[in-house]
Amino acid sequence: MKVLIAGMGLIGGSFxxxxxxxxxxxxxxGTDSSEENAAEALRLGLADRIVAFxxxxxxxxxxxxxxxxxxxxxxxxxxxNRVNGSQVVMDLGSIKAELxxxxxxxxxxxxxxxxxxxxxxxxxxxxxxxHGAFTGRNVVLCEVERSDPDALAMxxxxxxxxxxxxxxxxxxxHDLHAxxxxxxSHITSFxxxxTVLEKEREERHIFDLAGGGFESTVRLxxxxxxxxxxxxxRNKYNLLDVLxxxxxxxxxxxxxxxxxxxxxxxxxxxxxMNFMEDVFISEKMGCEKPNARIxxxxxxxxxxxxxxxxxxxxxxxxxxxxxxxxxGLDTCWYNPNHAENPGKVIxxxxxxxxxxxxxxxxxxxxxxxxxxxxxxxQC
Numbered sequence: 001m002k003v004l005i006a007g008m009g010l011i012g013g014s015f016x017x018x019x020x021x022x023x024x025x026x027x028x029x030g031t032d033s034s035e036e037n038a039a040e041a042l043r044l045g046l047a048d049r050i051v052a053f054x055x056x057x058x059x060x061x062x063x064x065x066x067x068x069x070x071x072x073x074x075x076x077x078x079x080x081n082r083v084n085g086s087q088v089v090m091d092l093g094s095i096k097a098e099l100x101x102x103x104x105x106x107x108x109x110x111x112x113x114x115x116x117x118x119x120x121x122x123x124x125x126x127x128x129x130x131h132g133a134f135t136g137r138n139v140v141l142c143e144v145e146r147s148d149p150d151a152l153a154m155x156x157x158x159x160x161x162x163x164x165x166x167x168x169x170x171x172x173x174h175d176l177h178a179x180x181x182x183x184x185s186h187i188t189s190f191x192x193x194x195t196v197l198e199k200e201r202e203e204r205h206i207f208d209l210a211g212g213g214f215e216s217t218v219r220l221x222x223x224x225x226x227x228x229x230x231x232x233x234r235n236k237y238n239l240l241d242v243l244x245x246x247x248x249x250x251x252x253x254x255x256x257x258x259x260x261x262x263x264x265x266x267x268x269x270x271x272x273m274n275f276m277e278d279v280f281i282s283e284k285m286g287c288e289k290p291n292a293r294i295x296x297x298x299x300x301x302x303x304x305x306x307x308x309x310x311x312x313x314x315x316x317x318x319x320x321x322x323x324x325x326x327x328g329l330d331t332c333w334y335n336p337n338h339a340e341n342p343g344k345v346i347x348x349x350x351x352x353x354x355x356x357x358x359x360x361x362x363x364x365x366x367x368x369x370x371x372x373x374x375x376x377x378q379c
Contacts, residue, residue, distance in 0.1 A: 001024060001025050001061045001062060002027045002028075002029065002061050002062075003016075003019060003027070003060055003061065003063075003064060004029040004030075004031065004051070004057060004059065004060035004063045004064065005028060005031070005066060006031050006032070006053055006063070006067055006075060007031075007032060007065065007066035008031075008032045008038060008046055008066075009032075009066070009124050009125050009128065009129075010120065010123060010124050010128040010129060011092050011117070012030075012046075012064065012066030012067075012092070012129075013041060013128070013129025014119075014130050014133035014134070015064060015066060015092060015117075015134070016028050016030070016046040016047060016129070017046065017129055017131050017133070018131075018134055018135075018162050019158075020045075021131060022162060024158060027048050027049075028046070028047050028048050029047060029049050030042065030046060030047025030048075030049070030050050030051070031050065031052060031053045031056055033067070037125060037126055040125070041126040044126055044127070054078065054082065057078075057079055057082040057083065057087075058082060060087065061087060062087070062088050062089075062154065062158075063079045063087065063090070064090055064092060065091040065092065065093065066092045066093075067093075069093045069094060069099075072091050072093045072099055073098060074102075076089060076091060076099060077102065077103060080106050080108045080109070080111060081108075083108060085108075085111070086150075087111060088111055088112075088113060088151045088155070089111055089113070090113040090114075090115050091112075091114060092116065094116055094178055095175060095178070096114050096142045096174045096175055097171040097172050097174075099114060099171070100114055100143050100146070100171040101171075104146075110147055110148035110151060111147075112146075112147060112151070113141065113144075113147045113155040114141065114142040114147075114171065115139055115140070115141055115142075115155060116139065116140040116142070116174065117133075117134050117137055117138075117139045117159075117164060118138045118139065118140065118336075119133050119137040119337045121339050134159070134163075134164045135163045136164070137164050138164065138165050138167050139159045139165070140166075140168075141166050141167070141168050141169075142168075142169055142170060142171045142174050143171055244275060249362060249369075250361075251277045252275050252277060253276055253277045253279065253280070253302065254272070254278075254279045255279075255281070255282075255289070255298055256280070257319070258281060258282060259281075260281045260283040260284045263279075263281050264281070278301060280294065280297065280301070282294060285298075289316075289320060289322075289323040290318065290319050290320075290322040290323030290326055291323065292323065292326040292327040292328075294323070295312070295324065295326075295327035299327075307327075307328055307329055310329045310330065311329065311330050311331070311332055311348075311349075311360060311361060312327070312329045312330070312331045312332070313331075313334055313357060314331070314333070314334060315334045317333060317342075317345040318345065320333075321345050321347045322345045330349070331349070332348060332349040332350070332351060332357065333347035333350045334351055335350055335352060336352050336353060338352060
């Protein structure tokens with residue numbers, strides 16, 4: 001089988017390794033919008049040849065789209081415009097509803113399979129590609145009834161050979177679940193639980209007035225703009241539902257490494273600012289994670305003094321968890337894909353889903369009220 005992979009980064013590169021290691025592909029053609037990534041993929045042996053996307057389509061039995069999610073719908077249309085009745089196009093992106101809607105009326109819709117392997121790491125680029133990445137990881141196949149039987153069979157056979165169990169969902173169901181268990185991690189970078197007001201003499205009366213609000217969490221969020229902005233915009237409404245629910249029990253804020261003007265505009269367009277207390281962007285702060293100074297400044301701005309009641313949650317060991325540790329905070333590594341920890345940075349906690357944060361930062365009364373509306377805590 002000859003395979004064309006568009007996007008030779010973490011996912012595309014790892015898929016190339018998997019196809020090669022399992023003897024599925026006889027030849028792998030690679031294409032990437034970055035000439036540097038394309039050259040690196042060729043040097044690392046992830047691809048046998050680098051070709052232009054349109055040039056490689058007619059040569060391939062299988063066209064794999066592993067590019068950022070905002071580019072996949074258009075690339076899917078371009079690929080379907082050029083394939084014949086025996087070729088298959090498959091994407092590996094984490095947003096499906098918009099993609100499936102865009103291609104829904106295409107004459108060759110049956111040649112497309114929408115797939116999402118539930119695996120990833122904090123790293124990117126061809127060098128981040130890993131052997132055995134998909135083994136034992138679920139792959140979600142969406143709207144399989146819209147795929148031709150032979151196209152679906154090819155995808156199922158590939159993932160079965162990779163020992164990646166298939167889970168079947170419709171596109172909207174997938175995006176909703178992905179928002180809860182995966183995408184929100186690219187917004188939420190660390191959580192800060194505000195301390196009980198220590199100077200008050202009648203502590204019991206404080207709790208009478210504020211309930212569990214004193215133990216509420218301030219979450220500061222972060223992720224790479226190249227990755228999370230397209231994802232967030234494509235899965236906007238599901239993500240906003242998640243943020244709305246989180247904002248009922250926590251004060252949400254964002255910290256991001258990046259350019260102030262660009263990040264501010266993107267965040268404003270996303271709609272997440274309706275739920276955010278504040279935003280801390282490295283360009284304006286004059287430092288970036290894992291430097292403790294950005295955490296110190298965020299804590300001061302949020303009025304947090306007692307760090308014993310602060311929990312920093314993030315998906316990057318080298319940036320978030322190391323940074324939280326540098327700032328003297330308890331840390332929680334969000335690791336939904338069960339990636340191996342090399343051991344250089346040890347978090348206080350490790351979770352695979354964001355719901356696991358609740359028992360870490362909430363009292364029993366608050367846990368019992370999760371899901372209720374209009375219970376926003378008092379700062």
